[in-house]
Amino acid sequence: MVLFPPPTVVAAAVLEWIRSGQFFSDLLASLFRVTTGFIIGGALGILLGVLTGQFPVISSLLSPLFHILRPIPPIAFVPIVILWFGLSEAGKLFLVVWGVFFTVWLSTHIGVQKVDRGLIRAALMLGTPRRQMLQEIVLLGALPYIVVGLRTAVSISFYTLVAAELAGAFAGIVYRIEIAQQNLQTGQVMGGLAALGLMSFIADRLFAALAERIVWWR
């Protein structure tokens, strides 16, 4: 076994990984977990962030709870998730959702609270009904914050993917790295790490490009 395999060995391992067809099933499994978890966690985060940011009653009920749960690293939940969900896909999604949710919730909550009072007063003077204030002013005013939260959550969803796949999986990039490590295939381990890094990097770049379009007035 080599602790520091030369690039040729890594390349050979990656080629073999691709040729066996396992690479694509691993990639698909990991991508599915990351994107599904990101979408569910992000949507819940935005929804609850708007609710707690906008309505003090809801905030006084939920915010203390969220602030207690938020600092717990998702990886600490792996044992309980295995008890709750076994090795099912739901457990893995739960971990990614958990990681994404709090970041997006907090930035949405702050964004909603930081919406310029002056804009709200101007909108009130122009006859904006309370009901439409949310979609016309509050959501758009908070959007830059929400986007920052979502961007941070892209990286977080990859961190939590590691925890999720180490919790027992049958496919996935991190799962493959773990198997390779158990078989002392360092080339494969390195190749897996490179694939994970590349995925996370591309996701971040894509989201950054998307963010420019979401906040279109900047």
Add this chain to the structure above:
Amino acid sequence: MKLALASSPASVESARKQPAIQVSNLSIVFDTKRGQMIAVDRVSFDVAPGEFVCIAGPSGCGKSTVLNTIAGLEVPFEGEILVEGAPVYSPRPDVGMVFQQPHLFPWKSVRSNIAHGPRMLGKSKTEAYAIADDLIAMVGLKRFADAYPNTLSGGMQQRVAIARALANQPRVLLMDEPFGALDAQTRAVMQDNLLALRDRIKATIVFVTHDIDEAIVLADRVLIMSAGPGRILREVAVKLPRPRSSSVMVEPAYLSLKKDCLDVIRAEGLRAFNQSDAD
């Protein structure tokens, strides 16, 4: 003499018309860390329909507070405000407001900023954009109709804000130091623009400023306020001919009006100074 006036046709006319704005015995108290603070102390005044009234006074004397209360953004602690005879509880679309900061919606183009009000009042997009385009022409921003606010200068932004406030065709237009953040040159241009605009819109205007020159150039009547707590010291009628422009500032009649105002302000300043000395 008084009797003769009362029976003249002009005052019969004014007695029939109710004031556009009636502020009676308005007091506003804020809760602060050091207890309650009287920001505005029993202020009363009327504004006739179509009149242009300036409220002038030092920083912190409660000018914005009075204006916000007329707008329905602040609640009176005591006293009453009637706009067109009806008490004010909350903002109403026939009362427009221009703030010291433009407060334009950064995600909307100039056109959709101006169209926002009509849209909220249920006008179709086509109708609202037609209204907006008229106003854009009126404030001279045709080239910038599709621009976003962050690409405009401060003066242009404030012109958009004025156009936006006019889009709902308000019967009352409230302006809170709208030119306060602009340089002297832009400011003079904006004052002339506003005077020209005013002849076309026929709204009642209450304009807040701490600049006595600005007040006299624009107003039919200047209310001079004093600070701590905010009260109205004096009303000065400005009988300078219209149409007016900022060049009126060199006329002898203007200068004597300004002297009257400054005398009032100086006397109040001295009084406040002596009082604080005695404390």
